[in-house]
Amino acid sequence: MSSPDERLDFSTLADLFLLHGSMQSPAFLDGRLCAELALHDVSAEAWLEEVCLGLGVEQPRDRESGETLLAWRRQSLDALADSGLNYEPLLPDELFSLAERARGLQEWTLGFLEVIDDAGEAKREGWSQALREAIEDLTGLAVIETDIDDSAENENDLFALTEHARMAAMLLYTEQHPGQPQVERGESTRH
Template sequence: MTASRISHRDLADTLVRLRAGVSASDLHGSLTGFLCAGGKTTADAWPSALELDAGHAGELLDDAFPRLYRHCREQLDDSDLGFEPLLPADDVGLAERAEALVEWCRGFLGGVGLASAGQAQGELSAEVREIVQDFSTIAASSFDYDDDEEDETALNEVLEFVRVGVLLLYSELAPVPVRARSTAPASRRLH
């Protein structure tokens, strides 16, 4: 069953209501980075695993959080490579969408850091280290806007780079996808 997708706006509204002190893009990036780096958690426990500081602990069970987790996990495990960072809709201004992508990358790096605490950087392949470095560059970026059409194209190119980078990192760093483990036929071989 496919998880019902939560919109950026709905998640942002939930985070404001919970006084969580984090943006929707940052939070989705954090969860994605945590899962990509092999972080272990569940749909109900991930806010604690990511050390999310929400206003009222009882409200962490808000339906938005398990939905976000299930959707993120499904997208990462999607054999059609359908992962997309959770960002504002296309009808939102270019500057706001670009800033959300910067926040998403910051969150992603934080999530990777939480999941891989204690893992030596030398254990990562050169390709993974390069992608992480590129995400760091994006996370530290400040964009200038001169031409809406060119800037829109540039944002889409950066977004596609991030999307593919996430999938590459996930394929190298994360354990076998949940779906592959749960649907794999049992071996008939006897030892």
């Protein structure tokens, strides 16, 4: 069992997915999770139900699996609501090839955009120009070339694209939750 302050990573969740008989990447569901937390404040129960549906199971195979899946939601919510703006999409890390990492980013983006599309045009009308443009730019990420070689140039490009997805996610959350994160409220601002 991992300690509560230990960040869940992509590999941990991918292994958990495999334990449930799913070859699906957690990146897609993480993209959905991020957008759902921003738009609907998806509840723990609804999230667990959605993940199980995605995995093709009725329920997590054991209590620890369920707790890990709920910790995933909590970790994302905490990061999105944190004033440090340190949210990170759950993506394959350096242990994976650049092609696998690009595929992970693409899947995350597809999941994120799926929830955005479901929100409807009326909801998007009220969004800032910056957010609408950031979301529009993400549609380009959904079709990026993922069959890329491991090179410094590709790595830099992928980092920039990932950073764009990260910023779009945080912008969506902060616009939907005015006053959160409480960027100005930290003790460090008092001198």
